[in-house]
């Protein structure tokens with residue numbers, strides 16, 4: 001009788017160990033799944049003469065961050081590119097952008113848009129223009145269907161920060177908008193290592209490490 005009891009107890013303990021083992025396996029696979037979200041990095045960025053002491057730049061500040069993020073998250077990359085380029089000089093570019101904002105225009109953008117349904121999360125990058133998104137970013141947001149999607153905004157600026165642009169994105173898309181990242185454009189341009197560390201912290205904070 002004692003022997004039978006002993007066998008029964010050993011059996012019970014093994015079942016318990018097996019169950020605990022499975023639990024651990026399930027948890028780790030959940031973690032894997034959450035880091036395997038299908039991600040698109042869509043960004044707008046302008047090279048040429050810029051503010052913040054960077055002068056004439058070959059690669060826009062936001063584009064630098066967009067490329068880093070795409071590499072860090074193994075995401076697809078899409079550039080929101082207006083068909084009509086902005087003036088190369090800074091002041092004339094700001095004047096064109098100001099008029100576009102005042103008239104609430106939707107500048108045409110180049111090429112076929114990506115299929116948003118293929119993605120779970122969209123990292124949306126843009127420079128702050130007149131405390132707003134460049135109007136071409138609205139063209140992109142309004143032509144796509146973001147219902148049920150998550151948008152994580154990241155912006156570069158030279159003083160005004162991200163402002164109310166997270167709310168503007170929410171209003172334009174009805175998507176779930178996560179806490180955005182704001183960074184000086186000059187930092188993205190001049191201190192890429194520091195910029196990358198900031199991006200890593202942000203990805204961690206929004207659960208996309």
Ligand SMILES: Cc1cc2nc3c(=O)[nH]c(=O)nc-3n(C[C@H](O)[C@H](O)[C@H](O)COP(=O)(O)O)c2cc1C
Pocket residue numbers: 044045046047050051052059060061062063090093094095097098126127128129130131132156157158159160161184185186
């Ligand atoms: C048309 C225009 C308007 C801008 N308006 C603002 C602004 O309102 N607030 C701000 O902090 N920076 C402003 N900036 C500076 C840009 O946000 C900043 O330089 C940004 O890093 C540029 O990014 P990009 O190189 O990716 O285009 C403006 C720049 C341009 C060209």
